[in-house]
Amino acid sequence: MRIKEHPIIDFQKGKTVTFTFDGVQYEGFDDEPIAVALYANGIKTLSYSLKYHRPRGIFCCIGNCSSCLMKVNGIPNVRTCTQRIEQGMVIETQGKGAIK
Amino acid sequence: MRIDCDVLIIGGGPAGLCAARSLLGTGLKVLILERDPFLGGQLLKQTHMFFGSKEQYAGTRGFEIGQILTREVQASPNITVMLETVASGYYPEENFILALEKEKKLYQVYFKKVIVATGASEKSLLFEGNDLPGIYGAGAVQTLMNMYGVMPGKDIIMIGSGNIGLIVSYQLLQAGVKVKAILEAAPTVGGYFVHAAKVSRMGIPIFTQTTVKRALGRNALEGVEIVSLDSKWQYVPGTERKWPCDTLCLAVGLSPMSELLWQFQCEMRYVSELGGYVAKRNPFMQTTHPDVYIAGDVSGVEEASSAMLEGTIAGFAVSKALHKMLDSVDQVIQNSQTFLDEMHVGTIGEKIRNGLAKVEVDVCL
Numbered sequence: 349m350r351i352k353e354h355p356i357i358d359f360q361k362g363k364t365v366t367f368t369f370d371g372v373q374y375e376g377f378d379d380e381p382i383a384v385a386l387y388a389n390g391i392k393t394l395s396y397s398l399k400y401h402r403p404r405g406i407f408c409c410i411g412n413c414s415s416c417l418m419k420v421n422g423i424p425n426v427r428t429c430t431q432r433i434e435q436g437m438v439i440e441t442q443g444k445g446a447i448k
Numbered sequence: 449m450r451i452d453c454d455v456l457i458i459g460g461g462p463a464g465l466c467a468a469r470s471l472l473g474t475g476l477k478v479l480i481l482e483r484d485p486f487l488g489g490q491l492l493k494q495t496h497m498f499f500g501s502k503e504q505y506a507g508t509r510g511f512e513i514g515q516i517l518t519r520e521v522q523a524s525p526n527i528t529v530m531l532e533t534v535a536s537g538y539y540p541e542e543n544f545i546l547a548l549e550k551e552k553k554l555y556q557v558y559f560k561k562v563i564v565a566t567g568a569s570e571k572s573l574l575f576e577g578n579d580l581p582g583i584y585g586a587g588a589v590q591t592l593m594n595m596y597g598v599m600p601g602k603d604i605i606m607i608g609s610g611n612i613g614l615i616v617s618y619q620l621l622q623a624g625v626k627v628k629a630i631l632e633a634a635p636t637v638g639g640y641f642v643h644a645a646k647v648s649r650m651g652i653p654i655f656t657q658t659t660v661k662r663a664l665g666r667n668a669l670e671g672v673e674i675v676s677l678d679s680k681w682q683y684v685p686g687t688e689r690k691w692p693c694d695t696l697c698l699a700v701g702l703s704p705m706s707e708l709l710w711q712f713q714c715e716m717r718y719v720s721e722l723g724g725y726v727a728k729r730n731p732f733m734q735t736t737h738p739d740v741y742i743a744g745d746v747s748g749v750e751e752a753s754s755a756m757l758e759g760t761i762a763g764f765a766v767s768k769a770l771h772k773m774l775d776s777v778d779q780v781i782q783n784s785q786t787f788l789d790e791m792h793v794g795t796i797g798e799k800i801r802n803g804l805a806k807v808e809v810d811v812c813l
Contacts, residue, residue, distance in 0.1 A: 349599040351623050356495045356509065359597035380596050388598045392581040392668055403667050405581025409588035410490075411483065412569035412705070415579075429591075430484070 350388050365435040382428035382439060383409065383416045394418050394428060395442035418442045449555050453479040453528070455766055456545060456559035458535045458708065461489020462752045463744025463759035464565035465517040468527050470763025470780075472520070474772040478527040479557065481547055483534045487521065488514030489567060491752055493590035495622065496615055504753050504787065511594075513752075535566075538711040545708075561739050561766045564709055565759060568702035568723060568745035573607060576662040582669025586616045586699035593623045601695030605672055606630040609654055611751065613699030614643035617652055620697075627652045628693060633659045633677055640796065661688060663696065672696055704746045712737045721803030722748030728809045731785060732765035733758055736809070741766055748803055750791075757788045 351359070362379030369386060376385025383394060383406050393403040394416050407415035411430040419440040420426040428439070455471055457464045460482030471478045486492070494510020505513045521527050533549040535557075544556040570585035572578060582601065586608070589600045604625055606617050609632035617627045630647065635657055637644045644654065657677045664671040676687035703724035710716060714727040715736040726748045727735040734741050741762040744755035761784045767773040768781075792801045 351593060351597045351599055353624075354597070355622050357511075357594060357597070361597075384592060384596045384598055387592060388596075394581075397579070402579055403581050404579065405668070406584060406588055406592075407572070408570050408585050409591040429588075432485070 349390070365433060365437075367433055367435070367437040367439060369439045370441055376433045378433060378435070380433060381409075382418065382420065382426075382431050382433045382437070384429070385433045386428070386439070393441070396444055398443060401443065449553070451479065451547075451555050451557045452559075453477045453557065454560050454770060454772075455479070455763075456481070456557055456562040457565060458545070458562065459489065459565035459567055459744070459746075460484070460487040460521075460529065460531075461565060461567055461744060461755065462491050462513070462517070463567075463746075463755040463762075464489070464563065465514075465521055466756040466759030467563045467565060467741075467743055467763035467766075468521045468524075468759075469517065470760050471527070471767055472524050473774065474526070474767045474770075476526060476767065476770060476772050479559075480521070480527065480529045481533045481535045481545075481557070482529065482531050485532050487518040487529065487531070490587065490590075491517075493587070493594040494615075494752065495594055495619055498753060500753050500791075501787065503783075504756065510752060513756075535708060538708055540711075540713075559739075560770060561741065562712075563733075563741045563743055563759075563762045563766060564712075564746055565742070565744045565755075565762075566705045566708060566746045568704050568749050570698070571701045571703055571723075573660070573698055573700050575660050577665070577669075578663060580663050580665055580669045581667075582665070582694055583663060583696045583698065586612050586697050589616055589695075589697050590619065593625070594619060599623065599625060600697070601625060601693075603628055603693040604695040604697055605660075605674075605691065605693045606697045606699060607660055608632065608699035608701070609634075609637045609639055609644065609656075610699060610701070611639035611643055613697075614639040614647055616697065616699060617647045618643070618650065621647075621650055621652075628691065630654045631658045631660065631674060632656045633681065635679070660696065664690065669694060669696055702745060702749045704749060706746055709735065709740070709742065709746070712740045714740055715809075717807055719748065719803045719806045721799045722807070724749075726807055728807045730810055731761075731808070732781065733762035734765060734769075748800070748807070750800060754788060754791055757784045757791075760784045761788070 454476040491514030662673040671692040743758035743762040
């Protein structure tokens, strides 16, 4: 969900872009990272851990940890908290599987 | 491709920008490497007004300070900025920093002096389920809401009552998010009284000697089980209670991102008061490697005001070491050192003072 009114900050948004996440189309702004665009659309789970398939979301959101790695345009392990969203990007959950 | 500069600054946050600004008009060729697509670092998510004196931008909001510094640096002919560029390693045999621009182009960056201002990364906390989506560092929460205008959650519990925990709680209220409580494991509130008083007035309860024991939820956070702690920081049996929430914000400190300093073989020391491993340095922010200077959180986790002062000192010290200083250099360095010392006085500065005492050394300038 996006903040509609803020007492101090005037949020300047970039151009609206469309992208897909696991086959479903969503909208974001071209000056925001992939993980942020997903979060604004209510998507918090970005990947599943390798061994135990536990859900993973963002943690640091500035490119330090590896919690937000996803498949972007077919390339795995993209750091989605810093990589900007682009028109037509194909975003996929990484390591998808049942929680064991 | 090869790049040559006099002064390489790694990190374009408050410390790096102030270091660069100190080199304005010296004629030295300065290069800033910044991994983000913008300068300003963590200043850009600070909506609160800063304290201190006029020189330290007291009364100006953090993101505005970031904009001011960015404009100054971008307008100066002797400073080049490379954005979306990561300093990925130091190669001692040839004495260059390898820089990767936009994940595509590699550069060998040669320099006379380097100022490492790489900042810090957020710490996590050990408890069951601490990896669930919905549990974020305080910086992540600030990034979402203050930089991109996205609500981090609806119902938040904050862990940690240091200045970051208190300020971010207030910022959450400004963004329209409900902060249910701030939990603090210690017996007393960690941050400044003025911040604690502000969030208390806004109706956020602070529970001391209380922490999170377990995160609840399977696919995402649905709540937390919290517990009281005794004077030995142990769980008090029978005090567990479950509180629903969709977001847990961890404001439990940061650790310096000192990887490059290890590569430079600076003498390092673990100082818990400063957040982790930091390089030993002299009062001019010079490490035991004569060409390597440090500034900001990488030299010990504090706050943006001290980062700016350290950056200023490091920048002027480098200009002096390269014999390209302005006439006022000694006076400016001394003033900044005095401001920095003033930030560390009293009981509030005690922890930092103790930490700094462990890493301050005499190194020849």
